[in-house]
Amino acid sequence: MTDLLIDTSERVMTLTLHRVAKMNSLTTAMYAAMADALVAAQTDDGVRALVIQGHETVFCAGNDIADFLNRPATSPDMPVFRFLKAISTCAKPIVAAVCGPAVGIGTTMLFHCDLVYAGDNAAFSMPFVNLGVCPEAGSSLLAPQRMGYGRAAEALMLGEPFTAEAALEMGLVARIVPPSEANALAQRQARKLASKPTQALLAAKRLMKQGQAELLQKRIAEEGDLFGELVRQPAAREAFGAFLEKRSPDLAKF
Numbered sequence: 001m002t003d004l005l006i007d008t009s010e011r012v013m014t015l016t017l018h019r020v021a022k023m024n025s026l027t028t029a030m031y032a033a034m035a036d037a038l039v040a041a042q043t044d045d046g047v048r049a050l051v052i053q054g055h056e057t058v059f060c061a062g063n064d065i066a067d068f069l070n071r072p073a074t075s076p077d078m079p080v081f082r083f084l085k086a087i088s089t090c091a092k093p094i095v096a097a098v099c100g101p102a103v104g105i106g107t108t109m110l111f112h113c114d115l116v117y118a119g120d121n122a123a124f125s126m127p128f129v130n131l132g133v134c135p136e137a138g139s140s141l142l143a144p145q146r147m148g149y150g151r152a153a154e155a156l157m158l159g160e161p162f163t164a165e166a167a168l169e170m171g172l173v174a175r176i177v178p179p180s181e182a183n184a185l186a187q188r189q190a191r192k193l194a195s196k197p198t199q200a201l202l203a204a205k206r207l208m209k210q211g212q213a214e215l216l217q218k219r220i221a222e223e224g225d226l227f228g229e230l231v232r233q234p235a236a237r238e239a240f241g242a243f244l245e246k247r248s249p250d251l252a253k254f
Helices: 028-042 065-070 079-089 105-112 139-147 149-156 164-170 179-194 198-230 234-245
Strands: 004-009 012-017 049-053 094-098 101-103 115-119 123-125 175-177
Touching: 004 028, 012 028, 012 179, 028 079, 049 179, 065 234, 079 105, 079 198, 094 105, 094 179, 101 105, 105 123, 105 139, 115 164, 115 179, 123 164, 139 149, 139 198, 164 175, 175 179
Parallel strands: 012 049, 049 094, 094 115, 101 123, 115 175
Antiparallel strands: 004 012
8 A cells, every 4th residue: 555665675574654745644544554564574584673664754643533533443353453452562673763743653652662763853742631532552551661650641641742852861762863864774773683583582572571461452452442432422522523623622621
């Protein structure tokens, strides 16, 4: 599909979000394609590492709201949940290159990546509460762990954005570079990973992740259930309606 480019070279599978005119917002079809690619990579001996990247001006502006409202995620086998399952359980290392806006899932997917490199123009935000819904992708568990409770509360409860420098300080980002260099750096680092002894590399990731693997899947499921309930409530309908109508939402009454 043209909105998501998938390429495998030098034992690295690269998923490039390629919908710049729409700020790389994710559609149901894109979620399905990413989920399928991640699942396929798990059993492909020709893939030893993965890269998720966007454009030097934008990584991902979250869900495509119109598509999201027309195709709500109502069951665990929906593409968005398949993607979350695939990225959160992927045994192979995932490297991300992030430039420009990373909104909602554009930020929360990064908690599941092993190495994240940011352009100095990167801007992260998780405005779920501002949209009348709750955190997703396990971010209610992973954000406080990574960021500390106070910063996570600002990001998840106030919906306040944070910069590449803040992301570097809290450990979400490994390095900041000029936007024109981010994708290339992610590729170089992924190729380094792909050159390592496979079993040792997979063991290192598994050992670092296994302590909370079960808890994480439970949290993702809990968030999904609550998200599905909240998105049908008046506050979310007002927030999403205002977004589509390009006006300020009136949420204080909810």
